[in-house]
Amino acid sequence: MFHLNKPDDLKKAFYAEKYLLADNAALVLFLAGEINKPVLVEGPAGAGKTDLARVLARTLGRRLIRLQCYEGLDEGKALYEWQYGKQLLYSQILKDKIAATISDESDLAEAMERVFAFEDVFFSERFLQPRPLLEAITSTEPAVLLVDEVDKSDPEFEAFLLEVLSDFTVSIPELGTVSAKTMPRVVLTSNSSREMSDALKRRCLHLYLDFPDRETEMEIIRLKVPDLGETVAHQATAVVDALRHMSLKKSPSISETLDWAAALVSLCVEHLSDDVLDRTLSVLLKYERDLAQAREKRSELTRAMGKA
Ligand SMILES: Nc1ncnc2c1ncn2[C@@H]1O[C@H](COP(=O)(O)OP(=O)(O)OP(=O)(O)O)[C@@H](O)[C@H]1O
Ligand SMILES: [Mg+2]
Structure with a gap:
C-alpha cells in the first residue's frame, strides 16, 4: 500500500497500475487532493484522460463513479x-x-x-433512481467522480454542474436537501470540442495532457506491451513521432501506439521494415486520406525508423 504524501508517491502508485504519470500531472493531482479541488483534464483523444481518473480511483482505493457526458444530457440523467x-x-x-x-x-x-x-x-x-452525481454525493465511502467528456454536454448542463460542484448539495423538491456525506475527488475531462466556461475553469485545477515525447512513449510501451523488443519499440515510437509532425486529420494517439505495439508483437516483428510498416499502418491511422499522405511521405518514415 502506498502512502500518498507527495507527488512522487502518486507517480509510484500510478506506475504500479501501469500508468506513467508525468511530473506536472502528479503535482496537479496531488494538489487537488490537498486543497480539495476538481481537476479539469484537457487534451487530444487517446492521451490518457479517462484512464487517469480510473487509475486515481484504484490508487486511492475508491470506487469510480462515471458520468459520461453527451449532447442533450440533462439533470434527470445526471442526478436522479x-x-x-x-x-x-x-x-x-x-x-x-x-x-x-x-x-x-x-x-x-x-x-x-x-x-x-x-x-x-x-x-x-x-x-428514486440515483444517477452518477447523486450517487457520488450520497456515497458513504468517498468516491472518485469522473465527469467524462464534459465538452460534449450543453452549456446549460455545465451551469448546473457548476452549482453541484460548488457545494455538493442538491435539492430534491419532494425529499428536501441532500448534502454530501463524503467528499468525492472529482476529475472532469474534455477534448476541447468547445471552450469550457471561465467559471468552470476557475473552480478546477487545470491539467493539459498532450502526446508524450518519444522517450516517455517508450516507457509506456515497456509498461503496457513488455513483449515488444527494444529495437522495434524504438523504431515504432520514431514512426509515431514522425506521423505526429505531419498535418494529418487524426494524429495517432497513445492508444493507437499501444494497439500497434500489440499488433507487432502478434506478428512477431523484431525489426520494422518498410513492408511491415505498410501493412500495419492502418492500425495507427484511421482515415484513408491520412494513410495516403503517410504513404506519400514514406521516405520520412523510413528515415525516422533508420535513425532509431
Ligand atoms: N501515461 C500513460 N501511461 C500508460 N498508459 C497510458 C498513458 N496515457 C494513455 N495511456 C493509455 O492510452 C489509452 C487511451 O487512454 P484514454 O482512454 O484514457 O484516453 P482519453 O484521453 O480518455 O481519450 P478520449 O478523449 O478518446 O476519451 C489507454 O489504454 C491508456 O491506458
Ligand atoms: Mg476518454
Whole structure:
C-alpha cells in the first residue's frame, strides 16, 4: 500500500497500475487532493484522460463513479429520476387499499386530499433512481467522480454542474436537501470540442495532457506491451513521432501506439521494415486520406525508423 504524501508517491502508485504519470500531472493531482479541488483534464483523444481518473480511483482505493457526458444530457440523467414505472406498478398493486381509504369520502376534493396524503409514500427514496452525481454525493465511502467528456454536454448542463460542484448539495423538491456525506475527488475531462466556461475553469485545477515525447512513449510501451523488443519499440515510437509532425486529420494517439505495439508483437516483428510498416499502418491511422499522405511521405518514415 502506498502512502500518498507527495507527488512522487502518486507517480509510484500510478506506475504500479501501469500508468506513467508525468511530473506536472502528479503535482496537479496531488494538489487537488490537498486543497480539495476538481481537476479539469484537457487534451487530444487517446492521451490518457479517462484512464487517469480510473487509475486515481484504484490508487486511492475508491470506487469510480462515471458520468459520461453527451449532447442533450440533462439533470434527470445526471442526478436522479423518479421511477415512474415502479410507482405505477405499486399504485396498481395498492389500488384496493387506496380505494378503501377514500371509500367513505363522497366529496371529490376531500378524496383527492386523502390521496395527497400518500404522496410521501410514492415520492420516497424507494422510488428514486440515483444517477452518477447523486450517487457520488450520497456515497458513504468517498468516491472518485469522473465527469467524462464534459465538452460534449450543453452549456446549460455545465451551469448546473457548476452549482453541484460548488457545494455538493442538491435539492430534491419532494425529499428536501441532500448534502454530501463524503467528499468525492472529482476529475472532469474534455477534448476541447468547445471552450469550457471561465467559471468552470476557475473552480478546477487545470491539467493539459498532450502526446508524450518519444522517450516517455517508450516507457509506456515497456509498461503496457513488455513483449515488444527494444529495437522495434524504438523504431515504432520514431514512426509515431514522425506521423505526429505531419498535418494529418487524426494524429495517432497513445492508444493507437499501444494497439500497434500489440499488433507487432502478434506478428512477431523484431525489426520494422518498410513492408511491415505498410501493412500495419492502418492500425495507427484511421482515415484513408491520412494513410495516403503517410504513404506519400514514406521516405520520412523510413528515415525516422533508420535513425532509431
Ligand atoms: N501515461 C500513460 N501511461 C500508460 N498508459 C497510458 C498513458 N496515457 C494513455 N495511456 C493509455 O492510452 C489509452 C487511451 O487512454 P484514454 O482512454 O484514457 O484516453 P482519453 O484521453 O480518455 O481519450 P478520449 O478523449 O478518446 O476519451 C489507454 O489504454 C491508456 O491506458
Ligand atoms: Mg476518454
